[in-house]
Amino acid sequence: MGVATRRVGLHEDTAATVIGLAIVAMALAVTWWACPAERPASREKWPKGWPTPLSRTIDKPQTWSDSPLASFRDKQGNPVVVPILLGGAWVVAVAVAGASLGGRPVARMLPGAAALAMLAASAYLLSAQQVIHFYNLEYPLWALMIGVLIGNVVGVPPWLERALAGEFLIKTGLVVFGAEVLVGRLLELGLPGLLTAWVVTPIVLVTTYWCGVHIMKIPSKSLCMVISADMSVCGVSAAIATGAACRAKKEELSLAIGLSLLFTVIMMVAMPPAIGWLGLDPIVGGAWIGGTIDATGAVVAAGESLGKEAGEVAATVKMIQNSMIGIIAFAVAVYWAGWVDHSGGPRRGSLLAEAWRRFPRFILGFLAASIACSWLFSLSPAHALWVDGTTTGFTSRLRGWLFCSGFVCMGLQTNFRELAPVLASGRPLVLYVGGQCLNLVLTLAMASLTFGWLFRKAVEP
Amino acid sequence: MTPSAPLRLALVAAAIGAVWGVALPWLGRCPMIIRHVTAMESRDVNPAAMYYTELDRLPLRPSWIEDRVVLWP
Numbered sequence: 001m002g003v004a005t006r007r008v009g010l011h012e013d014t015a016a017t018v019i020g021l022a023i024v025a026m027a028l029a030v031t032w033w034a035c036p037a038e039r040p041a042s043r044e045k046w047p048k049g050w051p052t053p054l055s056r057t058i059d060k061p062q063t064w065s066d067s068p069l070a071s072f073r074d075k076q077g078n079p080v081v082v083p084i085l086l087g088g089a090w091v092v093a094v095a096v097a098g099a100s101l102g103g104r105p106v107a108r109m110l111p112g113a114a115a116l117a118m119l120a121a122s123a124y125l126l127s128a129q130q131v132i133h134f135y136n137l138e139y140p141l142w143a144l145m146i147g148v149l150i151g152n153v154v155g156v157p158p159w160l161e162r163a164l165a166g167e168f169l170i171k172t173g174l175v176v177f178g179a180e181v182l183v184g185r186l187l188e189l190g191l192p193g194l195l196t197a198w199v200v201t202p203i204v205l206v207t208t209y210w211c212g213v214h215i216m217k218i219p220s221k222s223l224c225m226v227i228s229a230d231m232s233v234c235g236v237s238a239a240i241a242t243g244a245a246c247r248a249k250k251e252e253l254s255l256a257i258g259l260s261l262l263f264t265v266i267m268m269v270a271m272p273p274a275i276g277w278l279g280l281d282p283i284v285g286g287a288w289i290g291g292t293i294d295a296t297g298a299v300v301a302a303g304e305s306l307g308k309e310a311g312e313v314a315a316t317v318k319m320i321q322n323s324m325i326g327i328i329a330f331a332v333a334v335y336w337a338g339w340v341d342h343s344g345g346p347r348r349g350s351l352l353a354e355a356w357r358r359f360p361r362f363i364l365g366f367l368a369a370s371i372a373c374s375w376l377f378s379l380s381p382a383h384a385l386w387v388d389g390t391t392t393g394f395t396s397r398l399r400g401w402l403f404c405s406g407f408v409c410m411g412l413q414t415n416f417r418e419l420a421p422v423l424a425s426g427r428p429l430v431l432y433v434g435g436q437c438l439n440l441v442l443t444l445a446m447a448s449l450t451f452g453w454l455f456r457k458a459v460e461p
Numbered sequence: 462m463t464p465s466a467p468l469r470l471a472l473v474a475a476a477i478g479a480v481w482g483v484a485l486p487w488l489g490r491c492p493m494i495i496r497h498v499t500a501m502e503s504r505d506v507n508p509a510a511m512y513y514t515e516l517d518r519l520p521l522r523p524s525w526i527e528d529r530v531v532l533w534p
Contacts, residue, residue: 048519066486127509129481131489134498136508153473154466180514188522190532237512268508283529297510300520304504311504315520319513388519396514455531 009103012168017365019097020175024369024395027179028376030054031390041382049388058090058397059083061121065130088117090398091169091405098168112163119146120404135265136298139400140236140257140407147411156412166250166409171362173402174244174329177237178369180391180399181326182377184384189316192450196287197320200442204232205328208435216427221340222248225332226256227428231435234322235260235294240403241325245333245363247341250410251419259432260294267436268298272305286310287447290317292439313451326370333363 010018031052039045059080061071072081095113099106123143127133132142150156156164186194205228212224226248230239236257243253271293275285286303289310293299296318303314338355377387422428464472488494501508505517513520526532 043521065489068481126477126481129485129489130498131485131494133509134494134501138509138511149473150470153469177512180512185513188520189526190530191534192530192532235511283526295511296513296516297506297508300506300510300516301501301508304506305500309523309525311506312520312523313526315513315516316522319520322513388514391514392519396512400511400515451530455534457529457531 010101011361012098012102013171013361013365015098015101016168016171016362017175017368018101019094020172020178020362020365021369023094023172023176023398024179024373024390027052027054027390027394028373028386031386031393035386040385041380043381043385046385046389048392049385049390050393052389052393054390055393055397056083058087058394058401060087060124060397060400061128063128063130063133068125068129071125071128084121087397087401088114088121091117091120091401094169094172094402095163095165095405098165098172102168108159109163112160115160116163116405116408117401119143119150119408120401122146123404123408134301136268136295136301137261137265138236138295138297139404141261143404143407144254144257144411144414147408148414148416149411151412151414160412164409164412166406166413167244169402169409170240170406171244173399173406174241175362175365175369176395176399176402177241178326178366179373179387179395181323181366181370181374182387183323183326183370183374184378185323186320188320189313190455192287192455193317193320195450196291196317196443196446197324200291200439200446201232201321201324202328204435204439204442205229207438208232208431211434212427212431216431218422218427218431220249220252220422222246222336223252223255223422223428224431225336226252227259227432228435229328229332230256230260230294231263231432232439233324233328234296234318235264237322238325238328241329241366242332245329245360246336247360249418250414251416254410254414254416255419255423255428259428263432263436264293264295264298267293268302272302275306275310281452282307282310283313284444284447284452286313287317287451288440288444290314291321291443291447292436293318296322326367330363330367333360 031050034053036050061084062074062080064070072079074080092113096106099109120143123139123146126142127137127139208228208231209224212218212228213221218224225246226239226243229242230236239253239256239260271289285306289302290299290313293302299318300311300315304311334355337358338351341358373387377384507515507517510516
């Protein structure tokens with residue numbers, strides 16, 4: 001009689017942490033190995049950090065206007081077909097590694113993983129159309145759309161369903177994303193920057209969440225949290241991080257991202273003329289834009305349309321807010337595990353032990369990557385360029401592919417009928433608009449107070 | 462009668478092709494859109510960046526800011 005054997009794999013959070021941290025360590029090592037011989041500590045020479053050889057192994061379709069074929073060549077006219085194909089191969093490799101560590105059969109999910117990578121590439125291709133690209137309708141929207149269309153029009157075949165590991169891909173993407181969340185960036189604009197980003201953002205986040213749960217009585221606390229975070233911190237990336245920390249449903253994350261992208265476009269177009277009409281100083285106007293518009297790219301676009309100075313301040317304030325994601329995701333995970341999430345049955349042991357039992361462990365991987373890269377970044381100018389080169393040249397691209405594939409999976413598995421009662425009430429929209437109004441008022445007050453008055457030098461140039 | 466799955470897929474693909482292949486390129490030739498796109502391209506702005514590491518230029522402290530603002534009182 002044969003003995004039945006059962007492979008016991010790692011928990012999904014642990015597998016995501018192991019794979020994510022291994023990718024970050026490998027990327028840092030390769031970039032260090034390829035350290036430039038000429039002036040390695042010069043920011044003027046290397047404005048985006050050291051060039052990494054890994055950048056040749058991953059890219060996405062480039063912006064195109066009339067023919068999608070143009071997306072396979074970069075701005076200089078060089079072909080990028082191979083790096084795009086390799087980007088898809090990275091997704092397949094991560095999915096295979098996850099299945100292997102998780103104890104699931106690898107061979108049966110390979111065709112589905114390859115198809116998933118192709119769907120992610122299609123979402124990137126749609127988002128690269130010139131009008132879409134320059135009006136900030138980012139790839140998550142199109143990844144979700146492709147998934148929802150396929151899921152509802154033809155259904156998900158079993159061979160594809162076996163490869164649907166959206167949560168795992170997003171968790172691994174978040175751990176890799178940790179390398180980009182550098183604590184040192186928080187100090188870039190000194191005390192005025194810290195006050196604008198750190199005082200207003202938590203107040204708006206907590207107030208909006210509280211209003212959603214207690215005043216508007218939205219049944220899902222995780223929906224309130226994801227909407228509050230993407231509106232008050234930095235849009236899609238904050239929604240992904242907090243959504244994972246509070247275990248939000250796929251439908252809730254999709255809704256929050258849709259709201260964020262819609263209002264980002266509106267605010268990107270409306271805020272610069274409003275600032276001109278109000279006659280605000282460019283520094284104050286830039287700080288206001290940086291603290292309120294959700295998406296980083298839209299912040300730069302709106303700021304630059306007010307002038308170079310406003311654009312620089314807007315981008316730097318947004319970068320400070322970007323750097324808060326790690327702390328906010330950790331705080332949300334602790335709060336959820338300790339006080340909100342009761343899904344695992346009644347409490348066993350102390351609050352601390354219970355919180356640890358429910359805590360999403362991959363958040364620790366995300367924090368580990370963030371702390372390690374922040375420490376390396378702070379060592380010297382050359383180390384800072386090492387970290388910048390690794391993140392801008394490789395990890396940010398890989399994290400984009402992982403998120404894009406994760407969103408395709410989410411779209412394929414999304415059931416909007418679950419959200420229908422909440423959507424019909426219009427309360428998520430009211431919550432977003434109300435929170436954003438509070439954000440606009442408080443950020444303008446704080447930007448005027450800090451950049452316009454308290455810390456303003458008496459002598460103007 | 463509900464159309465078959467391949468037909469439904471072909472219809473959706475055709476709709477996507479019409480929007481991305483015809484409507485959006487046509488919209489991209491409107492003067493307002495051209496002005497916006499040209500302005501963004503001339504300043505190397507990537508409006509689709511989700512995080513600051515995706516920007517074409519990393520947003521570092523502006524060189525002029527310390528002449529105007531007391532960063533650390």
